[in-house]
Amino acid sequence: xxxxxxxxxxxxxxxxxxxxxxxxxxxxxxxxxxxxxxxxxxxxxxxxxxxxxxxxxxxxxxxxxxxxxxxxxxxxxxxxxxxxxxxxxxxxxxxxxxxxxxxxxxxxxxxxxxxxxxxxxxxxxxxxxxxxxxxxxxxxxxxxxxxxxxxxxxxxxxxxxxxxxxxxxxxxxxxxxxxxxxxxxxxxxxxxxxxxxxxxxxxxxxxxxxxxxxxxxxxxxxxxxxxxxxxxxxxxxxxxxxxxxxxxxxxxxxxxxxxxxxxxxxxxxxxxxxxxxxxxxxxxxxxxxxxx
Amino acid sequence: xxxxxxxxxxxxxxxxxxxxxxxxxxxxxxxxxxxxxxxxxxxxxxxxxxxxxxxxxxxxxxxxxxxxxxxxxxxxxxxxxxxxxxxxxxxxxxxxxxxxxxxxxxxxxxxxxxxxxxxxxxxxxxxxxxxxxxxxxxxxxxxxxxxxxxxxxxxxxxxxxxxxxxxxxxxxxxxxxxxxxxxxxxxxxxxxxxxxxxxxxxxxxxxxxxxxxxxxxxxxxxxxxxxxxxxxxxx
Numbered sequence: 001x002x003x004x005x006x007x008x009x010x011x012x013x014x015x016x017x018x019x020x021x022x023x024x025x026x027x028x029x030x031x032x033x034x035x036x037x038x039x040x041x042x043x044x045x046x047x048x049x050x051x052x053x054x055x056x057x058x059x060x061x062x063x064x065x066x067x068x069x070x071x072x073x074x075x076x077x078x079x080x081x082x083x084x085x086x087x088x089x090x091x092x093x094x095x096x097x098x099x100x101x102x103x104x105x106x107x108x109x110x111x112x113x114x115x116x117x118x119x120x121x122x123x124x125x126x127x128x129x130x131x132x133x134x135x136x137x138x139x140x141x142x143x144x145x146x147x148x149x150x151x152x153x154x155x156x157x158x159x160x161x162x163x164x165x166x167x168x169x170x171x172x173x174x175x176x177x178x179x180x181x182x183x184x185x186x187x188x189x190x191x192x193x194x195x196x197x198x199x200x201x202x203x204x205x206x207x208x209x210x211x212x213x214x215x216x217x218x219x220x221x222x223x224x225x226x227x228x229x230x231x232x233x234x235x236x237x238x239x240x241x242x243x244x245x246x247x248x249x250x251x252x253x254x255x256x257x258x259x260x261x262x263x264x265x266x267x268x269x270x271x272x273x274x275x276x277x278x279x280x281x282x283x284x285x286x287x288x289x290x291x292x
Numbered sequence: 293x294x295x296x297x298x299x300x301x302x303x304x305x306x307x308x309x310x311x312x313x314x315x316x317x318x319x320x321x322x323x324x325x326x327x328x329x330x331x332x333x334x335x336x337x338x339x340x341x342x343x344x345x346x347x348x349x350x351x352x353x354x355x356x357x358x359x360x361x362x363x364x365x366x367x368x369x370x371x372x373x374x375x376x377x378x379x380x381x382x383x384x385x386x387x388x389x390x391x392x393x394x395x396x397x398x399x400x401x402x403x404x405x406x407x408x409x410x411x412x413x414x415x416x417x418x419x420x421x422x423x424x425x426x427x428x429x430x431x432x433x434x435x436x437x438x439x440x441x442x443x444x445x446x447x448x449x450x451x452x453x454x455x456x457x458x459x460x461x462x463x464x465x466x467x468x469x470x471x472x473x474x475x476x477x478x479x480x481x482x483x484x485x486x487x488x489x490x491x492x493x494x495x496x497x498x499x500x501x502x503x504x505x506x507x508x509x510x511x512x513x514x515x516x517x518x519x520x521x522x523x524x525x526x527x
Binding site for chain 1: 352379380384391392394406
């Protein structure tokens with residue numbers, strides 16, 4: 001094995017240019033796929049963070065007394081998945097709205113009285129992560145006789161999740177296609193390497209080398225190309241990430257969320273995939289090339 | 293046809309071997325034997341089938357018909373996996389040297405031992421250095437073939453052919469592209485290999501070269517064996 005590795009490394013260095021081309025191709029492909037991965041992982045985390053911040057507002061019917069509202073808030077507090085419930089009288093709600101509007105709050109002065117109803121603001125527990133669970137909880141609250149309407153960022157979340165899921169499926173298909181495309185690019189680049197070494201391979205055969213002696217270093221070269229291309233691609237992504245992301249980070253807008261680089265498991269998966277691509281590319285080329 | 297008097301003493305046995313390339317017949321019903329440790333010339337004009345015969349011997353090509361045994365291995369029935377084993381018993385020297393340009397002279401020669409499965413780096417180094425010393429290329433061990441003269445390249449090829457201690461050395465027009473001095477040096481090395489016990493088969497169209505040796509000659513013409521003028525075939 002050490003001997004095979006030694007010969008692979010020696011061949012790798014001896015044919016620097018073509019190996020460099022192949023390495024660059026893999027690095028660029030890994031960069032593109034990893035950048036997609038980075039986007040989707042962070043988009044997923046962002047959505048999770050938003051979901052954590054979701055609050056359900058239950059508007060109460062006008063005839064509900066303060067006593068009934070307090071009773072209702074106590075019973076809602078007992079529901080599964082509810083972390084906290086606050087009773088917001090309409091007066092308090094109006095004051096909050098005015099404060100939020102700031103300089104535009106004068107718009108409210110033309111209104112006759114306070115149009116807002118009394119409300120309960122419900123904070124779901126952190127473990128309520130899926131949109132469906134939030135939907136179920138909101139529906140249960142909405143069924144209470146005292147509740148006129150329930151509101152939360154339902155539609156927005158659903159739409160965002162829909163788009164995200166569509167992107168995710170598209171990305172998975174694209175990643176698959178890119179994987180196959182890279183494999184064939186690598187296969188063809190390796191075939192170029194093999195063509196440039198056709199005479200060398202032929203001579204090696206004539207002097208008594210068996211197929212294993214010829215093939216194993218080539219396979220190992222494919223894996224080494226995949227690994228080094230993968231490392232180069234990830235390094236490039238890290239450089240671009242470090243240079244651009246601190247300027248893009250939503251920071252104060254979303255206190256729950258911070259854009260992060262790929263985790264070690266994902267990076268390991270990418271490196272294993274790129275090694276697999278290198279090996280498969282090599283396998284395809286060698287099968288076609290050495291069959292002749 | 294050669295008389296088969298002692299099969300055990302024969303390392304190469306060809307019986308009615310034929311080789312076709314499509315419609316073209318390169319060798320037709322060729323029969324001859326080579327004794328162990330014999331020094332044999334195969335000669336004939338260009339296109340006579342000399343190089344094809346060498347290729348058949350190391351299984352660079354498969355015969356179309358007939359029967360051939362090389363060092364006990366049946367070429368007609370040989371599977372792909374057996375070919376490397378046959379080739380490790382044979383050292384081949386080509387007119388165009390067939391050295392790997394991206395490897396040094398030392399690496400070219402050592403590759404034979406690596407391919408044969410030798411693991412000991414020190415043994416490989418020792419044997420390659422001995423051979424390079426013998427062929428007078430010790431000082432060029434780290435040189436790359438493109439930097440060598442034709443004669444030096446061919447001596448490197450001879451060292452490569454000898455390093456695996458093969459039973460048979462096949463030389464296909466080994467001196468055709470060399471000047472007289474370089475040719476003489478290469479032939480001395482082939483004699484040395486013969487003296488060490490190898491069977492040496494040389495193809496050449498150079499009659500002068502043949503006349504300098506007291507060796508048997510097989511004469512080919514248009515793919516058939518014919519009697520060489522001035523020499524009697526003894527088989």
